[in-house]
Amino acid sequence: MAMDGPDRARELEIFAVIARMGSFSAAGRSLGLTPSAISRTIDRIESRLGVRLLIRTTRALTLTAEGQSYLGAARRILKDLDEAERVIADQGAPRGRLRVSASLSHGRLCVVPLLGDFARLYPHILVDISLTDTVVDVAAGQADVAIRFGPLADSALTARRIGETGRSIVASPDYLARRGTPRVPEDLLRHNCLNFNFRRAEPVWPFRRDGREYALTVTGTIEANNGETLGQLAVDGVGITRVGNFGVVDDIAAGRLVPLLEAFNPGDVEPIHAIFVGGANMPARVRVFIDYLADRLR
Template sequence: MDRLDAMQLFVRVAELGSFAAAAQQIGVARSVVTRQIAGLEAHLGIKLMARSTRRLTLTSAGTAYLEKCRVILNLVEAAETGVAEERQTPRGSIRISLPLSYGLKRLAPLLLDFSQRYPEVMLDMDYTDRRINLIEEGIDLAIRITRRLDAGDVARRIGSGRMLVLAAPDYLSRHGTPRHPAELAHHVCLGYTNAGSALAWQFLVDGQLENFHVRSRLNANNGEVLTEAAAQGLGITCQPDFIADDFLATGRVVEILADFPTPELGIYAMLPSNRHVPHRVRVLMDNLAERLAAG
């Protein structure tokens, strides 16, 4: 039994909470994982995991061993990477999760350029607006757009964006142009459901952040659809600049309430844990941050 391999497998099983999930993620039979963990327990002479038909839990000894394994494996990875890695050509695979609209509009060209520049890196790009668990789904890096990170998130800010309130000129000519966020209550709005609440929009009024409830006629979890609906005169929507820009450029929508800023959006590179970050992942993060800053 290779002890380092067994330790890596133990950490993976502990993080996923399942022998079957670990086996599926690394592409082996469940019996192989079970045998490896049993062999590790026999070598140590302790029980690391308590298993039942419904769940898997770590013993107290398993919890302590897990933390030590993480430290050891991080040191091994850092040692193998070495101080000379900055002069090495990045190589290996990166599984990256990307938000759909922002990923297609802003990140896809950067990632394709990165792939041409570093042909020894294999990029596996997953475009989705679904909130995913990076560890469970084997994601090396995720790009997330949010106003607020959760406790425990391991993230690096690589860019920013802003929200714009949009309406078609035809809609405004028929219903009037709101001059204050409070007037939105008298208009038909189009809500983005992934924002947590499609019925309340936030604005800075006299330096204070305030919530304004809106009447939503149509909701969706995709900003492109909502902006198209606004362009067709169905109502007012609040969308990020990377979606709004194309519609504004053609005049299909105009920005309103520009005197009342919305909270800034942070664009973050999210990591599955605070363990040692592989060289290829750090190079990709640096590349994206540099290119986004350059506009």
């Protein structure tokens, strides 16, 4: 009774179509087979099983009790085959939980506003986003995708550049009215300069004068671990800060902040990368999310 799987499945399909259509000729037209080919298939099945499945007359086609049982089994098996193929095909489709790590400022201002459209494009992906300035370990499985700023350390992870940002020195009109507007970088030495608290050799801001780049050490009364906090402090008139353009562009446009010392801006650009575990087995949900970010953030 052993037969190749594809032939057995084809026989089940033919029998199910015959039962649905009610005649050999109609089934043949539906399947692209001749009535004689349909008849030979039924004869082969009945011979193998040793029972009659169909009673054929010139006017009607009737299923025997065995035929009814065989039809039920055929429909279940064909449904299972369809489901198995769907499951296998879905393994490469974008679906499942996607864990994303982004910095507080860039995440809130630039990444989160994009998630609504992404969710509409990919409704089967559950985006699990965490905003933190703590560096998560993607290689250890703490996130599927992490958004990182600046130069990257050597790693077995894959990195894709998804954008970049320049930096500007800014202060509020209120602060400048009280403390005066710096005209050259050295004037900053008499101002309250709000800085990042990341580990670095010294709190320096870079400048360019007469084609030469140099750095100036600045001091202030407050340090923070994210640009959004520094930008808000500047808006509140606490001091002067130097942060990524993406975090202050709206405040500058609204007049809440004023760019300073633009003639001395060295034009340094900080790259933004998406970090992830790459390779041939990268989940589709990771690939489409990174493609989406790269397209929107550029």
